[in-house]
Amino acid sequence: MSQKCQHEHREPVQLCNLTEQLRAKSRKITGPRQAILEVMSQESHPVTTKEIMAALPTGVCDRVTIYRAMHLLETMELVRRFDFGDGTARFELVRGNTEDHHHHLICRTCSVVIELEECFPSDLEKRIARDSGFQRLSHKLEFFGICPKCQP
Amino acid sequence: MSQKCQHEHREPVQLCNLTEQLRAKSRKITGPRQAILEVMSQESHPVTTKEIMAALPTGVCDRVTIYRAMHLLETMELVRRFDFGDGTARFELVRGNTEDHHHHLICRTCSVVIELEECFPSDLEKRIARDSGFQRLSHKLEFFGICPKCQP
DNA sequence: TTTTATTTTGCAAATGATTTGCAAAATGAG
DNA sequence: CTCATTTTGCAAATCATTTGCAAAATAAAA
Structure with missing residues (x-):
């Protein structure tokens, strides 16, 4: 099932899943998406789109692209949305089983x-x-x- | 403790509490506030400000007044705020003990x-x-x- | 009851998060 | 390398909620 994920050095599991899953849905692996996942994989807590934007090297992508990526990744169950009650959505990478939360x-x-x-x-x-x-x-x-x- | 609340016919408990508590905070008992409480007392589930607005007779008050009333009533613990995840806050009258939820x-x-x-x-x-x-x-x-x- | 101090309200405008339209740019399959 | 398709950036639109401010309402005092 995960035979496609044989990389010699550790690579964020997510990027691997991303590739597989995006392909399966005929969606594209783009720079912004990889950069966003990269940032999220370094955060241990849910982050806002604003925080992702700030953590991204300048000019990598527009805020709108982050919103769109969150929607996509959420439907792919690679990202989960949280609400801490302050009116801003927060997103966290799903690590491990999709069932875990x-x-x-x-x-x-x-x-x-x-x-x-x-x-x-x-x-x-x-x-x-x-x-x-x-x-x-x-x-x-x-x-x-x-x-x-x-x-x- | 509730001696001030002796009304011959049943009246929404909340209006009674409202009067007492507003007085205690030197806030005023106004038409809009009473009308809003009146509407909320007839709802059994959390309602949005938009729904309150719609249920209110035309022209009773502005939407902003409802927002302000929700803030006030929330701090008075007469109203509780809920979040159903659709980006709109919902409010419900607190009936009975404040500790209950x-x-x-x-x-x-x-x-x-x-x-x-x-x-x-x-x-x-x-x-x-x-x-x-x-x-x-x-x-x-x-x-x-x-x-x-x-x-x- | 009139006066007066204080709180409220309406209205318009500001904020902030999120979404959407659209043409240009990027991606990947063949 | 070409073409069909997906993405992206940018600007503008939405939507919920907040805020500024002068006018209106309320409650307590006189």
Whole structure:
């Protein structure tokens, strides 16, 4: 399944997936897309399009291109969208299984972000699905609080 | 504590709270605010400012006034803000205890909203607080799925 | 009830994020 | 290298939300 990914030196897994998946959808591997993925692969937390723009070498691409790339990568499940409630979308590279996901803990004062392992209990989620009759349940869950440094 | 609220016939609890709380903050009880609360008290799900505007008799107030009322009512904890991920804030009247809160299940197809009783387990949340050192934890949690009517 | 200090409101304009139209540029298949 | 197709940049459009400011409303005082 991943035989096409035999590179002698480590290369961001994403670029590899990107190539495979873009080909499969007859989409093109372009400079801007590679540069955007490159930037995202170096971030450990969700980033805004503005931050991606700032991290990109000047002139690599327009902000609009980043928005379009996020849409594309999101549908390809290479990128996941988060909402920290400040009116700006944040995006994070999907590493590993597509099924895996995680949530965040954000400081209400300084906005520092911690990645969490805890998730909404799946048995509870199943019960919600059963009781409501809804299918294909998913959830959005983020925690907010005051981080140790910002405490009085 | 609620002695001021002795009305012979039932009146929306909120209007009563509103009066008390506004007075306590030297804010004013105005027509627009009462009308907005009136509309919200008839909705059982979170509504957008646009929806409030539409439900209000023509000319009662400007959209801006609704935004400003939401801010005020939110700080007074008479209204709670929700984010269903479509880029528009939704507001719901707080009924009962301020500590109570609930989450929603939203159909990805028709956007129907179901109010849920299930919440993120507090013992898990406490563990997150302990492990991270964060204080005053809160969370935002919404579920998405396909409702029975929209299923293939 | 009139006066007065203060809060609110409407309206227009500003902001900010995101989207869209369109022609020019880039990509990749043959 | 050519051609069909996808992308991109740029400008302009949308949309939700905020802000400035003078006029209107409200509540408390006189």
